[in-house]
Amino acid sequence: MSDRPKVAVIVGSFRRHSVNRRLAEAIAKTTAAKLDLQILDYGEVPLFNQDHEADPPAAVVAFKDAIKAADAVLFVTPEYNRSMPGVLKNAIDWASRPPGQGVWSGKPAAIAGASPGALGTGAAQVDLRNVLTAINVAVMGMPQIYFVHKDEHFTPDGGFADPKFQAFIEGWGDKFAAWIAKMNG
Numbered sequence: 001m002s003d004r005p006k007v008a009v010i011v012g013s014f015r016r017h018s019v020n021r022r023l024a025e026a027i028a029k030t031t032a033a034k035l036d037l038q039i040l041d042y043g044e045v046p047l048f049n050q051d052h053e054a055d056p057p058a059a060v061v062a063f064k065d066a067i068k069a070a071d072a073v074l075f076v077t078p079e080y081n082r083s084m085p086g087v088l089k090n091a092i093d094w095a096s097r098p099p100g101q102g103v104w105s106g107k108p109a110a111i112a113g114a115s116p117g118a119l120g121t122g123a124a125q126v127d128l129r130n131v132l133t134a135i136n137v138a139v140m141g142m143p144q145i146y147f148v149h150k151d152e153h154f155t156p157d158g159g160f161a162d163p164k165f166q167a168f169i170e171g172w173g174d175k176f177a178a179w180i181a182k183m184n185g
């Protein structure tokens with residue numbers, strides 16, 4: 001399966017029991033035949049300081065290199081106060097700098113998110129999509145993933161319990177693979 005596109009997964013939560021990380025892992029498992037999804041560890045990326053953008057800390061260099069090496073990016077974000085978490089915006093900002101050395105332009109991407117609340121990260125995803133437009137990320141328009149988290153929505157082995165949702169995510173994986181091929185064409 002070496003021809004599967006490599007997708008860097010950026011989870012917008014560092015929490016050990018993050019429901020977004022759980023969603024990301026279930027998406028990775030469900031779409032494994034078509035996509036090679038790897039969750040990035042960017043917990044050491046410091047707060048952005050423009051004084052250091054020309055010679056960034058090692059964690060930032062590693063984060064940028066991981067994005068560069070990936071065929072695509074999947075953002076899996078919580079919603080904090082009707083927007084994306086600061087850790088996610090901070091990492092996006094670092095990797096957009098300095099001018100001419102950002103890693104985002106033209107990168108195919110998709111967005112997903114999980115919340116225990118009924119709105120399922122809709123507002124955060126809209127804000128994230130706006131930000132990604134500003135740095136020329138090629139975000140897939142449809143289908144979109146808004147996941148209301150409940151323990152019973154997962155199988156014990158980390159898949160999706162509802163066969164209809166499982167099929168939806170499989171179809172989403174097919175469409176994202178096609179989007180990546182088209183954008184990287």
Ligand SMILES: Cc1cc2nc3c(=O)[nH]c(=O)nc-3n(C[C@H](O)[C@H](O)[C@H](O)COP(=O)(O)O)c2cc1C
Pocket residue numbers: 013014015017018019020021078079080081082083114115116117118119120121
């Ligand atoms: C600072 C903060 C703000 C939050 N604001 C929202 C919100 O606007 N909408 C929402 O659905 N959930 C909100 N939540 C609840 C999160 O959806 C919930 O904590 C979720 O589990 C976070 O994702 P994670 O488990 O991946 O860390 C908020 C949580 C925090 C900590």
